[in-house]
C-alpha cells in the first residue's frame with residue numbers, strides 16, 4: 001500500500017497534469033488522475049479515471065473505482081476574460097455548474113474514500129480572482145463571471161470546513177499564480193512556467209495542517225485574504 005494516495009481532478013493538461021507528473025516521481029505516492037477523455041499516463045504510480053465535473057453520474061461512477069484517498073486536489077475549472085455586464089444567464093449558470101457545483105459534486109462522491117484514510121485533505125485550486133478583497137479595483141487577470149464562481153468556490157471551501165472539521169478534515173484553497181497554461185495564456189504571454197506553479201502548489205498542500213484550516217494561500221505560501 002502506498003504511503004499517500006492523491007486524486008487530482010482535471011489532469012489532462014495545464015497545472016493538473018504537471019501536479020500528477022511531479023507527484024509521480026515519489027515512489028511513496030499513488031496518484032489517481034481524472035480526465036474527460038481516456039488517457040494512459042504510462043507510469044505504474046498513476047491510474048486514470050474518466051470524470052466530467054459537470055455530470056453527477058460521471059463523478060459518481062468514477063468514485064466507485066476509488067476506495068481510498070488521502071488528498072483530493074480539485075484543479076479542473078473553466079475560465080475566460082469576460083465582464084459581468086455582458087454575461088448571459090446561461091454563461092453564468094455554466095460557470096457555477098462547473099466551478100462551484102463541480103467541486104461540491106466531487107467532494108460528495110469521494111467523501112467515503114477520504115474517510116477511509118486519516119489524512120483527509122481537500123484542496124481547491126482557487127484564484128486570487130476569487131478574493132473579495134483583492135478584486136476591489138483589480139485591473140489585471142480574469143475578473144467578471146469567473147471571479148464570481150471562484151469567490152463562491154472559496155465560500156464552498158469554508159462551508160466544507162465548517163461541516164467536516166469535526167471529522168479531522170483540512171480544507172485549503174490555493175491560488176496557483178498567473179501560469180502559462182491554455183487558460184493563463186488568454187491573458188497574455190507573461191504567465192509563469194507550469195512546473196514552477198505546480199511545485200509551489202504541492203509545497204502548500206504538503207505544508208498545510210489541520211490547525212490551519214480553512215486556509216487560502218498562493219503558490220508561494222503568501223496568505224490571501226478571502
Ligand SMILES: NC(=O)c1ccc[n+]([C@@H]2O[C@H](COP(=O)([O-])OP(=O)(O)OC[C@H]3O[C@@H](n4cnc5c(N)ncnc54)[C@H](OP(=O)(O)O)[C@@H]3O)[C@@H](O)[C@H]2O)c1
Nearest residue numbers: 010012014015036052053076077127178179181182183184
Ligand atoms: N492558469 C492560470 O493563470 C490560473 C490562474 C489562477 C487560477 N487558475 C486555476 O488553476 C486551475 C487549473 O487551471 P489551468 O490554467 O491548468 O487550466 P487549463 O489549462 O485550461 O486546464 C483546465 C483543466 O480543467 C479540465 N476541465 C475543464 N472542464 C472540465 C469538466 N467539466 N470536467 C472535468 N475536467 C474539466 C480540463 O480538462 P479537458 O482537457 O478535458 O478540457 C483541463 O484538464 C483552475 O482551477 C484555474 O481556475 C489558473
